[in-house]
Amino acid sequence: MAGIRSLRDAVADLIHDGDTVAMEGFTHLIPFAAAHEVIRQGITDLTLARMTPDIIYDQLIGAGLVAKLVFSWGGNPGVGSLHRFRDAVENGWPRPLALDEHSHAGMANRYVAGASGLPFAVLRGYRGSDLPDRTDTVATVVCPFTGEELAAVAALTPDVTVIHAQRADRRGTVQMWGLTGVQKEAALAAGRVLVTVEEVVEELTPRPGAVVLPSWAVDAVAVVPGGAHPSYAAGYSVRDNDSYRAWDAVARDRATFTAWLNALVGGREGR
């Protein structure tokens, strides 16, 4: 049953050194505030999973907290490279970054398998690609009915999944709408679930396109208005494209990034 907690306490309780953490949200509803709290608390040696690492993981990688990245597309959407991700992969700065690299379809199905309590999922994917040579989480299975060989991907079961949603009720039932990506699957695949929300309301009136996570499938809810910025929460904010562009200059250089990091860690109210 989800308790309504402060973000600081919820992160400290639920996310630990060495955990596999998924912070999901497909461009929309990316839980930046929670990631910044992880940086402030210095929770480290993380394996981070996310279809699109986006600048949220560029920041965690640059902060030196990430040992391994599980992903399928690592760019700054609409802008260009993730420079901290590239620097870690190409130069090992500030630490080497192991990769478990997939296609979007593969990552999505890895979460589906995790949410479904299955050890693997089947898809028509990866054929002819060099990707399977680099990972031990892609294999093949043979259909017992047709004999056809298909790709199998191992279930992805994070220790913790963190997502941002529009709102929750006081019991901790969560409601989100708009592009809801792979968040339900990532949450249900995880051992623990932390949700930051724009607001808590007395009653979750039904919304078109809403995905609801019952309170008993969530471990903690933290109220963080604007907690997806510079991503957005449909109905509450719009994507801050200027911040995404500005990140390019911050992240391109180790010194400017380090200054950004120090400012974030120095000020508890930094974001």
Added chain:
Amino acid sequence: MAGIRSLRDAVADLIHDGDTVAMEGFTHLIPFAAAHEVIRQGITDLTLARMTPDIIYDQLIGAGLVAKLVFSWGGNPGVGSLHRFRDAVENGWPRPLALDEHSHAGMANRYVAGASGLPFAVLRGYRGSDLPDRTDTVATVVCPFTGEELAAVAALTPDVTVIHAQRADRRGTVQMWGLTGVQKEAALAAGRVLVTVEEVVEELTPRPGAVVLPSWAVDAVAVVPGGAHPSYAAGYSVRDNDSYRAWDAVARDRATFTAWLNALVGGREGR
């Protein structure tokens, strides 16, 4: 792209002797009017698939149009037996009925595989049950990562899926809400899709909990108000429990059933 057609023409065009047909709807939104049109047109030698055959298939079976039934729970919900189904299985009247029998989880995943363009789906199911001994659409697969053995079910890909929905727009985009069961999967698994709707509207305003099938995923839409009766369409009607109960007496006896059938076939406007 879905055309808005008369039910008579749509059934005649899309459903043929010998087809595998799924008429889905989990208690809610069962496409009774379309089934009655199939009976009137005498389309026969059908393989019928449906998780819960319900009285819609009791009627088709009793009419002698069904060679095989693919299903997972065959009762009259809230009432008792499906007498025509039992008479066909136990006594071969009016013709023998072959069965391909599954659990709900297995049937649901067979449709999922079909909708996903996969030859099979994986689940934790059927273990220790005698069901797999009677079907060639359940097998096992071994997880290539953990070595665990799991159940595999063959994709179910009907020639035609028929569903009932609340409404469509003039282009044939379909919207349904409430308990939407396995309808999306059954429709997307099929070669052809026929949807009966309560009404056609100028614009499909978004609805909480709505499932939308784009017009290009549907072959024909027929406007049949009350086309789910004695099942129901949330927002338009309520389940007619009296009719479900009354069916028990009609179906229990071959003579009373035959009288019902003659009345249906005799009157084009019979329903």
Added chain:
Amino acid sequence: MSVPSAGQADRSPVTPDELMEVNAARALAGARTCFVGIGLPSTAANLARRTVNPDLVLIYESGALGAKPTRLPLSIGDGELADTADAVVSVPEIFNYWLQGGRVDVGFLGAAQVDRFANINTTEVDNGPGRPRGRLPGAGGAPEIAANCGRVLVVLRHSPRNLVRRLDFVTTLGHGGGPADRARLGMRGRGPVAVITDLGVLRPDPETAELVLTALHPGVTADRVRAATGWRLRAAPTVSVTAPPTDGELARLRALKAAGRDGPGDDAGPGGPRGT
């Protein structure tokens, strides 16, 4: 909660079905989530929400998560289930993400036949030589409910025809042929922990997994239960007597069933007993 003697406020005597229903509801005390079959399980689960477990989350295979019906649903797909649910999801999602995902504490099943290892038949019965096998509704959700819930409760009326030594068909595995079978088959949940009938309660023996008599309803003798059981039923070292229904339990159960009189609902639906 105090347990006053039964029948003080309500004039009509407690029926055997009511004893079954009240004790089935009580078995849901402490559970967080329950996967509910229509019929007796639904009656019990809805009574539990009005008595021992107001926060119990009811999950129906039609896709309703956290349904809070105001009266007994007549079918698994009643509109009120969707209208009152925390969330409505597709049938594949209910089975894959919520049931198979291991998120349900208790699976509550009806049955046509139960054997001494709590295996369940809802497929067909042998009517004897020269007669066609009698067709039952089939599996419904039961095989995966029994496999994937944390624990399973079974509720059915006691008779030698219902509680049998050997099933005519194993639709749903309970404990197979003994205590190791579930583990051998990789089943995640504990399987059936109680069979609650109109005469008493049977539970699997911890050593053998065979169902033994653990409780009698008030006024029922062990001999009567044995006579109604199709195998040589053994008794647990201690056989208790179930507490009589309280006034509150009985009043709420009767109100529930009166409001649901629009249709039967006790003897059919997926997971329910034989559909005849």
Added chain:
Amino acid sequence: MSVPSAGQADRSPVTPDELMEVNAARALAGARTCFVGIGLPSTAANLARRTVNPDLVLIYESGALGAKPTRLPLSIGDGELADTADAVVSVPEIFNYWLQGGRVDVGFLGAAQVDRFANINTTEVDNGPGRPRGRLPGAGGAPEIAANCGRVLVVLRHSPRNLVRRLDFVTTLGHGGGPADRARLGMRGRGPVAVITDLGVLRPDPETAELVLTALHPGVTADRVRAATGWRLRAAPTVSVTAPPTDGELARLRALKAAGRDGPGDDAGPGGPRGT
């Protein structure tokens, strides 16, 4: 549709990028559904909806089915994609039911590197001895888009660094090493049918599956294309010249891009070219 000469109404000359974008849009004539990567593919698909194919259904991997954006989306997850869509579904559903289910006619991909069999690299490039391999964004949706769409269009700028004899990494299979490879691997779609660049159009030779020059944009010579190609590019028996952009095409393209000036959007995002 009449094809007047270009530039009559708009004073600024047509750019090579505009030739690429207009011809990419034209390649969508007759398609029903298109799976759209952000960047150049999105520009082309949105232009097609304003010119050759008003009814084209745009499918974005973020879950938007039938999006009708009023301006170029900057990211794959722009709010307007959801707001204007016929339906918004989950990311697993987009990939499993809609893409893998075989419901998409055309997959439209960007690329960092394309080889002579239209295989695609978006993972990493070899920067030469002693230097670390250059990291690209990765696969995104491309491997399954290329596998499961009816046919695939690839759009990228022409240079010897982009169109290479041999990829440093095969992210996404085009035609493998020849015409039989897709069938051998059980791929359902036809794979890449055209590579549209700022210089012209390459298509796979029907016999060998090797990309050959089939069309030049106005004013471009075959020699210039060969010089910009990393393998010894052959020409098809007939090499046509693409029709110059019409006034309408150019006006709509420029209006689209002007409205999208809020951000780049041409050189990043899943399926887009190298993210630098």
